[in-house]
Amino acid sequence: MVSKSRSTLRSAARIALACLMTARALAAQQPAAAPAKSLPLKHAPQPTTAAITAADLMTRLYIFADDSMMGREVGTPYHLKATAYLAAEAQRLGLLPAGDSGTYFQNLPVFDHTLSPKASITVEGKTFAVGTDFVPRDNSLFGGTVRPIDNTQVIFGGTLTLPVDTAKLVTPAAAEGKFVVMAVAAGPDGKPLIAGYRQPLTAYYLNSAAVAVVALEGFEPDQRRALLEPSEGLDDSPPGPGGDKEMLPAFLYVTRAMATALTGGPPDSLSRGVPGKIIHGSILFDSTRAPARNVVAILKGSDPKLAGEYVAIGAHNDHIGFNHMPVDHDSLRAFDAVVRPQGEDDRDRPATAEEQVRIRQILDSLRKKNTPRQDSIYNGADDDGSGSVATLEIAEAFARGTAKPKRSILFVWHAGEEKGLWGSQYFTDHPTVPRDSIVAQLNMDMIGRGASYDIKGGGPAYLQLIGSRRLSTELGDLVEAVNKTEPRPFKIDYQFDANGHPQQYYCRSDHYEYARYGIPIAFFSTGGHRDYHEVTDEPQYIDYDHLARVATLVYHIALRVADLDHRPVVDHPKPDPMGQCVQ
DSSP: OOOOOOOSSGGGGGSOOOOOOOOHHHHHHSOOOOSOOOSOSOOOOOOOOSSOOHHHHHHHHHHHTSGGGTTOBTTSHHHHHHHHHHHHHHHHTTOEEOSGGGSSEEEOOEEEEEEOTTOEEEETTEEEOBTTTEEEEOGGGGSSEEOOOTTEEEEEEEEEOSSOOGGGSOOHHHHTTSEEEEEEOBOTTSSBOOOSOHHHHHHHTTTSSEEEEEOGGGSOHHHHHHHHSOEEEEOOOOOOGGGOOOEEOEEEEEOHHHHHHHHSSOGGGOOTTOEEEEEEEEOOEEEEEOOOEEEEEEEOOSOTTTTTSEEEEEEEOOBOOEEEEEEEHHHHHHHHHHHOTTGGGSOOOOOOHHHHHHHHHHHHHHHTTOOOOEEEEOOOIIIIIIHHHHHHHHHHHHHHSSOOOSSEEEEEEESOHHHHSHHHHHHHHSOSSOGGGEEEEEEEOSOSOOOTTTSTTOSTTEEEEESTTTSOHHHHHHHHHHHHHSSSOOEEEOGGGSTTOTTOGGGSSTHHHHHTTTOOEEEEEOOOOTTTTSTTOOGGGOOHHHHHHHHHHHHHHHHHHHTOSSOOOOOSOOOOTTSOOOO
């Protein structure tokens, strides 16, 4: 699951917000803990059956979230390996391919963007060094093309604070066509605060030539290197007037010394709107195609009159890859159990003295059972390996079971959810079946946990449901009715579906890309936990019985919707497909 927001800069909303992992060294040093594991680190695969079972799901997930998949990040060969597994299983089950050109794959226009060696900035004959004096960021990721900066006037924009107060900044009108230099307030350590400035500033100064934030001293050397690594973007923006893409300002981080040279004085001595020097040079990025693909398959409906309509079932096939800073697995897991019980959704911070005592106690217990091991792979077993293998298991139940749904079942394993819902955005913008033929979409993301030690209120009957009545009251009622017929009904938690909930789950997973087109959706999750977006999200920590029950419920709901004599009634207003998601 990924954080996502839509802004006035339309394509910027497709970009996942990056979270810098600044306290991993601490986690390697501090003890941490978690409930004792009872499942093995590895598991020998067994043949799967037509029934939805915990054993089948365990076999599938230990394959799909294995270390050999290296975190399934879009743009890597490991994403191709993971999607090849899904497609091979779909073919083995006899599902019809529904991707590009008779295949199971729908390829996404994703590109790697690398800073061009031709990029340069010169002021009054002085040329600044990339990586030392400034680090550009690729604003073409936001769906347009970066505006030229050569021969542009510098203007001092003011000092950024958090949250950003635009009343204290130079106006967009005054900054139009100019190279805006923004100072940044210092943190407790005296260094500039680093945060997600790029998206809001790019949107605010949309007609400027560039935005330069004076914060490069706030980045550690390894973080600077990471900023210079190739970035990826979904290049699916429509052309602007005259067939050209939207022009966007360049964005870069600069040192205080460079900012002083650009503006003609130390940034903290200047007033907003003060003109500076004339910039010469360019910010250019080279683009190459990167691998990214949805897996799309169909089980044909049994009723000739209804087989042209589809009940979509989906999950996302990607995760966030791996890093080059391994940590001790049990130390990190237990550290998060105490300090970050919701994983990346909780603020990364040092442990207090009291917390360190608790962490040490749990780590000592774990050390009696486990051999220490270094870990750097984000396996994504729950996020969203659980949903991906549940979708496969449901597909096998339909393909080899006795029930023959009247409508067709559309299975879509979306790519790039972690990057900003790329795969579901692309599929719903370019569907391989008529968009209006999709009568509902059932999305599963992180459905493999839900215990009391994972989330407050959790337990054997725990399940979150989001969005099921936001477009169709009938679909929400149907989900409730089907749940009540299950041998062990779930206690459904609707708290995260509340309007204005700070977690914004309705906007953070693939279902919303269907909902924006007026397709009724239901989003199933067992919630967050300490391993969310951590290297500790591994198959050994999944509750396979719970996972099987969620998959069974979704199977029964899909069957009920597929056999209705009418489409689920949409009785709530449809959102603007190109607008901002609002929960």
